[in-house]
Amino acid sequence: MLERDGFLDIDEVKDIPGFPGMEVLSQKKCVVIECAQNIPCNPCEALCPHHAITVGEPITNLPVVDKDKCVGCGLCVAGCPGQAIFLVDQTAEDFDTVTLPYEYYPLPEKGQEVYGLSRDGRFLTKGEVIRMVMSKVNDRTAVVEVKVPKGFGMQVRGISVDGKRIASEEALQKPSDAVLAEANEDNMYVCRCEEITKAEVIEAVRNGATSVNEVKRVLRPGMGLCQGRNCHKTIERIIAQELHVPPAQVPQATKRGPVRPVKVTAYTSLDVQASEQFYEHDW
Amino acid sequence: MSRIEHHVILGDLEPGTQVWITVDGKKMPARAGEPILSALLANGVKVQNISIKKHEPRGYFCGIGRCTNCVMTVNGDPNVRTCVTPVEDGMVIETQDGLGKWEG
Numbered sequence: 001m002l003e004r005d006g007f008l009d010i011d012e013v014k015d016i017p018g019f020p021g022m023e024v025l026s027q028k029k030c031v032v033i034e035c036a037q038n039i040p041c042n043p044c045e046a047l048c049p050h051h052a053i054t055v056g057e058p059i060t061n062l063p064v065v066d067k068d069k070c071v072g073c074g075l076c077v078a079g080c081p082g083q084a085i086f087l088v089d090q091t092a093e094d095f096d097t098v099t100l101p102y103e104y105y106p107l108p109e110k111g112q113e114v115y116g117l118s119r120d121g122r123f124l125t126k127g128e129v130i131r132m133v134m135s136k137v138n139d140r141t142a143v144v145e146v147k148v149p150k151g152f153g154m155q156v157r158g159i160s161v162d163g164k165r166i167a168s169e170e171a172l173q174k175p176s177d178a179v180l181a182e183a184n185e186d187n188m189y190v191c192r193c194e195e196i197t198k199a200e201v202i203e204a205v206r207n208g209a210t211s212v213n214e215v216k217r218v219l220r221p222g223m224g225l226c227q228g229r230n231c232h233k234t235i236e237r238i239i240a241q242e243l244h245v246p247p248a249q250v251p252q253a254t255k256r257g258p259v260r261p262v263k264v265t266a267y268t269s270l271d272v273q274a275s276e277q278f279y280e281h282d283w
Numbered sequence: 284m285s286r287i288e289h290h291v292i293l294g295d296l297e298p299g300t301q302v303w304i305t306v307d308g309k310k311m312p313a314r315a316g317e318p319i320l321s322a323l324l325a326n327g328v329k330v331q332n333i334s335i336k337k338h339e340p341r342g343y344f345c346g347i348g349r350c351t352n353c354v355m356t357v358n359g360d361p362n363v364r365t366c367v368t369p370v371e372d373g374m375v376i377e378t379q380d381g382l383g384k385w386e387g
Binding site for chain 2: 103104105107140141142192193194195224225229230261263
């Protein structure tokens with residue numbers, strides 16, 4: 001389960017609009033888009049020369065695959081920033097093939113035997129590289145087609161060329177309850193400069209603070225070095241959650257210049273040098 | 284921590300000019316022009332300052348000059364954001380305690 005484990009299980013994959021269906025994969029090589037979160041992202045739609053992938057409006061839609069238009073070219077495999085697109089071919093009787101993106105050294109070579117990994121990074125089966133594309137269009141992302149034993153086409157979602165970067169049982173163990181209790185969200189810092197936790201902000205809201213400025217007067221978030229760049233949006237959301245209103249209704253923090261840190265000598269000497277390249281992320 | 288020298292996406296590390304910085308009295312090599320923080324991480328220095336209220340060690344958080352979690356005392360100036368300040372030869376960098384102090 002994606003939310004609990006951080007990776008999709010096969011039942012979830014089958015419910016995604018990017019999954020063309022098992023019957024299709026046994027008839028032709030087709031794209032499988034394992035994209036399950038509503039991220040504002042659509043390079044796959046623009047990349048497909050046959051318009052087989054549709055995201056549309058709003059951009060947070062999940063991509064939908066038109067199985068009839070897909071020709072299995074693999075341009076979208078390299079183009080997906082989340083590396084969530086694969087080509088699966090289950091037409092052959094004694095093997096399946098999976099085409100996947102690969103961005104590690106050493107790069108595999110055609111004919112090489114590689115380790116086939118599952119969605120959670122565990123070793124599943126060995127496979128053979130039957131195609132390896134490293135073209136300029138793919139912008140440094142290698143597209144590797146791997147031949148795997150029959151039945152592994154919808155299971156192998158990663159490879160390891162040198163036997164490294166394979167998840168062990170140990171690495172997949174869940175953290176202990178003590179660690180999880182310590183990682184309680186209430187104990188996490190909302191404001192890192194003044195070291196204010198979420199619990200403290202919630203307490204302030206329960207004591208009557210209804211805007212970011214009011215929380216600031218009680219607890220001092222936004223009074224530290226970063227001047228509220230990191231915390232004001234988070235506090236807005238916490239207030240909204242506590243008061244059960246949309247975040248847009250929470251009065252925002254007052255913003256005052258200078259919006260980027262300057263030395264006091266900049267005021268006294270008027271010797272201000274703009275260096276835009278580094279400071280584009282203020283506010 | 285070491286530098287990424289070969290990377291499929293980032294390419295190979297280009298040769299750069301080596302300069303020297305002093306971090307808490309220790310001499311360390313750096314690449315001219317890189318952010319101070321980058322040089323510190325390459326040399327394994329992960330703690331940039333000691334927090335103001337709880338006196339806990341703090342390291343960088345955002346890495347883009349926004350959060351001020353990586354501030355250190357550089358050449359005697361406290362609260363310099365190391366992630367957006369380029370390295371210069373002979374810089375004297377110190378782990379900052381709290382808000383730091385102006386020297387002299």
